[in-house]
Amino acid sequence: MTGPTTPTAHAYGARTPPWPRGVRAAVGRVLRAGVAVSAATLLAGYVVALVSDPGMFGSHAVEHGHLVARAVFPHSLAAIWDGIGRGRGEAIIVAGLLVLLLTPVAGLVAAAVAFARRRDWLFAAISATVLSVILGSFVIGWLA
Amino acid sequence: MNLAELSLVLFGTSVLAGALGSLLGLGGGFVIVPVLTLVFHLDIRLAIGTSIVAVAATSSAGAARNVTGSITNLRVATFLALATTVGAVTGALVSPLFDARVLFGLFGLILGASGVQMVRKHPLRLATAPGRLRAVKAPPVLEGASGPDETALALQAVSASSGSPGATGGGRLARRLALDSAYFDEAAGLEVPYVVAHTGLGLSLMYVAGMVSGLLGIGSGVLKVPAMDLAMNIPMKVSTATSNLLIGLTAAASAVVYLARGDIDPFLAGPVALGVLLGATVGSRFLVRIHSEHLRTLFLAALCVVAVQMLWKGIS
Numbered sequence: 001m002t003g004p005t006t007p008t009a010h011a012y013g014a015r016t017p018p019w020p021r022g023v024r025a026a027v028g029r030v031l032r033a034g035v036a037v038s039a040a041t042l043l044a045g046y047v048v049a050l051v052s053d054p055g056m057f058g059s060h061a062v063e064h065g066h067l068v069a070r071a072v073f074p075h076s077l078a079a080i081w082d083g084i085g086r087g088r089g090e091a092i093i094v095a096g097l098l099v100l101l102l103t104p105v106a107g108l109v110a111a112a113v114a115f116a117r118r119r120d121w122l123f124a125a126i127s128a129t130v131l132s133v134i135l136g137s138f139v140i141g142w143l144a
Numbered sequence: 145m146n147l148a149e150l151s152l153v154l155f156g157t158s159v160l161a162g163a164l165g166s167l168l169g170l171g172g173g174f175v176i177v178p179v180l181t182l183v184f185h186l187d188i189r190l191a192i193g194t195s196i197v198a199v200a201a202t203s204s205a206g207a208a209r210n211v212t213g214s215i216t217n218l219r220v221a222t223f224l225a226l227a228t229t230v231g232a233v234t235g236a237l238v239s240p241l242f243d244a245r246v247l248f249g250l251f252g253l254i255l256g257a258s259g260v261q262m263v264r265k266h267p268l269r270l271a272t273a274p275g276r277l278r279a280v281k282a283p284p285v286l287e288g289a290s291g292p293d294e295t296a297l298a299l300q301a302v303s304a305s306s307g308s309p310g311a312t313g314g315g316r317l318a319r320r321l322a323l324d325s326a327y328f329d330e331a332a333g334l335e336v337p338y339v340v341a342h343t344g345l346g347l348s349l350m351y352v353a354g355m356v357s358g359l360l361g362i363g364s365g366v367l368k369v370p371a372m373d374l375a376m377n378i379p380m381k382v383s384t385a386t387s388n389l390l391i392g393l394t395a396a397a398s399a400v401v402y403l404a405r406g407d408i409d410p411f412l413a414g415p416v417a418l419g420v421l422l423g424a425t426v427g428s429r430f431l432v433r434i435h436s437e438h439l440r441t442l443f444l445a446a447l448c449v450v451a452v453q454m455l456w457k458g459i460s
Contacts, residue, residue: 002231028212031204038204042414049352061411062145064347067184075406093410094403097197103204103393104162107211111222122321127222133229134397140233 023114030110033105041096049089105134151278155419161198162423166206167278167431168443169387170181171199171363171395174422180412193407196399199363203392205424207385214327215432216385218391220340220378223321224386227347228354228368232397234356249331249458255451258370259444263445265374310312310447319344327382330432338379346376354394363391366450369443380436384443388428 050057061067074083074091080098083091108131115124145153157179158172165172173195180191210216318324318340326337340346351370357364365387372383402408431439 005383017166024212024218027218028208031208031211035204035208035421035425038419038443042418046414057148057151058146058362060145061147061150062184067186070377073406075403075404075408086272090410093414094408097408097417098403100197100204100421101200101396101403104200104207105396107207107389108202108222108225111218121221123219126226130222130225130393130451132230133226133233134393136235137229137236137397138400140237141398142248 021042021059022119023111026110026114031103031107034099034106038096038100041099042093045089045092045094045096047089048087048092052087052089105131108134146341151411151415154179155415157238158198158209158416158419159423159426161416161427162202162205162420163427164423164442164446165198165202165365165420166388166427167363167434167439168392168446169369169384170202170365171195171391171444172202172423172444173198173363174366174453178453186412189407190409190412193402194409194413195362195423196395197401197404197408197413197417199391199395200399201417201420202424203388203390203395205421207389207392208430209428210385210431213323213387213432214383214437215376215406216389217323217325217327217382218386218389219321219325220323220372220376220382221386221389223323223343224347224350224368224372224389227350228357228390228394229397231351231354231356232358232394235355235360236398237358239359242359244360247356247458249295251356252451252453252455252458255366255447255454257449258367258374259451261374262370262440262444262447274366275410282408300323315339315341316341325382327379328432329381329436331435336379338382339377339378342375346371348389358398363395365391366447370447380440380443381431381434384439385431 074080074088074094080091080094084095108127112124112127112131115121115127157175161172161175164175166168173192175189176198177195180186180194181188181258207216211218321343323340323343324338325340326335328335350368353364353371354365356362356367365384368387368390369383370388372378373380378386
């Protein structure tokens with residue numbers, strides 16, 4: 001398969017897929033895997049919560065049109081990990097949400113790797129730059 | 145209402161939000177945030193945290209399907225992500241300096257203006273009018289199935305009618321980055337080639353869209369789609385599919401911050417995530433089949449809803 005930047009590819013540029021099929025397939029695979037793992041984790045969290053604390057789902061969540069405030073939920077990595085270890089449903093659900101939030105980033109990593117393997121250095125550099133901006137925002141977020 | 149009933153209501157709403165969001169390149173927050181804040185009087189902080197989860201779910205489930213086909217332009221998405229992610233970080237950093245109400249009002253006005261522009265530009269857009277595309281008499285071609293002749297013909301037709309965007313400076317940058325592409329439109333029954341224009345302007349608009357995301361905690365696909373459709377001359381379907389991929393990356397840049405701050409309640413975000421995943425998986429299947437004209441109408445309707453929400457927040 002010819003690279004997208006070759007003159008031949010450009011002469012028929014309108015027919016050139018946005019990326020070589022292999023790169024798009026790699027990104028698609030990672031996104032589908034992320035979605036599947038996240039959905040399975042979320043469902044598992046619900047099953048665990050239903051089995052361990054069925055009364056919670058019968059508790060009042062909305063009164064007079066207002067949501068009832070609930071206890072704090074795990075949101076640090078240590079608390080999530082600890083909660084999973086103790087078989088807490090909400091910790092497993094948060095883990096599933098974290099997988100979901102990181103899935104687009106995993107897709108970008110797959111793209112960067114696939115570009116580098118195809119020696120499309122310009123786009124490998126662009127995706128690596130985007131990745132470093134996102135990772136930088138994680139650091140800022142944890143410190144702030 | 146108990147927690148089980150609330151979960152079911154949120155799940156049902158989210159299926160709709162995910163289906164609409166994946167079609168229109170939006171995060172679905174425009175459906176979920178009003179339901180959470182107006183119906184259940186939820187604190188806006190938790191509503192935004194839940195909305196960010198919906199954005200990531202729409203993006204991943206929607207893009208998972210379309211990225212493998214020809215409809216998402218991944219080169220465009222990667223290149224524009226440079227501007228949206230930097231913009232999102234800038235927005236998050238400077239947000240304490242601005243009055244949120246002024247920002248919401250301003251954003252509402254920008255949306256109104258881009259809506260008016262989309263309506264005005266619509267009749268001129270050949271790439272989005274399947275009826276006129278058929279007049280080019282390019283036979284339905286499957287990817288890699290035919291020689292370059294028909295495509296070159298169709299490409300000439302597109303360039304001629306859209307004022308030859310390839311001749312502009314943006315066109316040169318687009319060529320250098322090999323952004324021009326084509327997608328197979330099932331509704332029109334043919335392959336639609338397109339030439340990307342005004343890449344620099346598009347990049348600037350994406351920076352603004354990213355900044356709005358960081359400032360207001362929204363996906364801002366509602367700005368990204370017009371930026372690609374209007375400024376960069378990218379067909380509507382490709383714009384929404386590409387926006388779909390972009391919003392996930394923009395959301396990821398702020399989502400971890402929200403999670404660490406404790407703004408994501410698992411029993412609100414859980415049913416929303418599952419519902420949106422289902423809705424977006426189903427909705428993205430229709431993107432190749434829907435007529436671009438219908439897609440544009442639907443998008444304009446959603447844009448009006450968001451614009452009214454934002455103006456209302458700016459006033460109240």
